Amino acid sequence: MSENPKFNFTGKVAFVTGAGSGIGRATALAFASAGAAVSIADISEAGLEATAEQITALGVKVLAQRCDVTKTAEIKAVLDTTVATFGRLDCAFNNAGIEQPGASIIDLSEEMLDRVLDVNLKSVFLCMKHEIPLMLKNGGGSIVNTSSGAGVMAIRNQSGYCASKFGVTVASKVAALEFADQGIRVNALCPGIIDTPMIARYTGGTEEGRARIIKQEPVGRMGRPEEIAATVLFMCSDLGAFITGHALVADGAQTAGI
Numbered sequence: 001m002s003e004n005p006k007f008n009f010t011g012k013v014a015f016v017t018g019a020g021s022g023i024g025r026a027t028a029l030a031f032a033s034a035g036a037a038v039s040i041a042d043i044s045e046a047g048l049e050a051t052a053e054q055i056t057a058l059g060v061k062v063l064a065q066r067c068d069v070t071k072t073a074e075i076k077a078v079l080d081t082t083v084a085t086f087g088r089l090d091c092a093f094n095n096a097g098i099e100q101p102g103a104s105i106i107d108l109s110e111e112m113l114d115r116v117l118d119v120n121l122k123s124v125f126l127c128m129k130h131e132i133p134l135m136l137k138n139g140g141g142s143i144v145n146t147s148s149g150a151g152v153m154a155i156r157n158q159s160g161y162c163a164s165k166f167g168v169t170v171a172s173k174v175a176a177l178e179f180a181d182q183g184i185r186v187n188a189l190c191p192g193i194i195d196t197p198m199i200a201r202y203t204g205g206t207e208e209g210r211a212r213i214i215k216q217e218p219v220g221r222m223g224r225p226e227e228i229a230a231t232v233l234f235m236c237s238d239l240g241a242f243i244t245g246h247a248l249v250a251d252g253a254q255t256a257g258i
């Protein structure tokens with residue numbers, strides 16, 4: 001538990017999507033370690049169960065619910081249950097996402113385009129739509145949406161993924177403008193290349209694949225999920241009280257040259 005009162009989430013309730021793996025799991029654990037009650041959601045029941053076990057082992061309250069973030073009724077239901085269980089909603093990390101197989105814009109199938117936009121972008125709209133009214137009931141809150149380096153810079157053969165993440169960046173800024181005077185902060189977080197199962201799939205999990213992608217990172221290594229989790233907590237905490245409408249890169253200088 002943090003000694004710094006501005007970095008203490010005791011009495012707060014945090015909601016995390018995509019919490020069954022990678023960045024989402026690390027962030028759910030970080031919220032729990034900082035004293036928050038944590039509500040976690042993911043489409044993968046096995047992933048959720050593993051995260052819930054790790055949170056319970058910390059002696060922290062956790063609510064784990066399967067949810068497909070592309071479905072508005074499912075998102076509303078898990079958020080309503082969160083408030084029914086823990087009494088309030090203070091922080092939300094809208095993070096669930098999928099990768100897009102590399103394909104030129106003329107080869108990207110309509111089906112893949114719809115899927116990547118639905119999971120990565122539409123879900124963020126749906127989550128904010130249902131989270132903000134709940135946060136307003138207790139005078140405000142803080143939302144962080146997972147964008148990407150691909151949400152601030154174009155990447156060849158990633159048109160669908162980039163469009164989804166640029167969309168997340170701008171939707172976060174619009175929501176921040178709309179609710180700044182009502183105590184709701186909304187920011188986008190743009191991670192660089194982070195060592196998660198998503199990246200293992202993207203690189204094929206081979207040493208050559210990893211080495212190829214690490215070349216894109218000026219720091220010479222991938223980021224760790226815990227490093228992104230720490231950034232999310234900073235943005236949600238009172239230390240970040242004046243940060244809203246911002247797209248923060250945590251990326252080892254990957255996008256510093258753009």
Ligand code: NAD
Nearest residue numbers: 018020021022023042043068069096097148193194196198
């Ligand atoms: P991951 O694959 O390890 O975890 C993603 C989680 O999202 C999984 O548990 C998955 O089950 C869940 N998910 C997928 N579709 C879902 C749906 N329809 N409903 C609910 N849950 C769903 O990936 P990660 O690397 O931890 O990625 C997390 C987020 O970070 C994603 O939005 C991703 O685009 C973004 N991101 C990742 C990197 C990176 O290098 N790993 C870089 C920039 C941005």
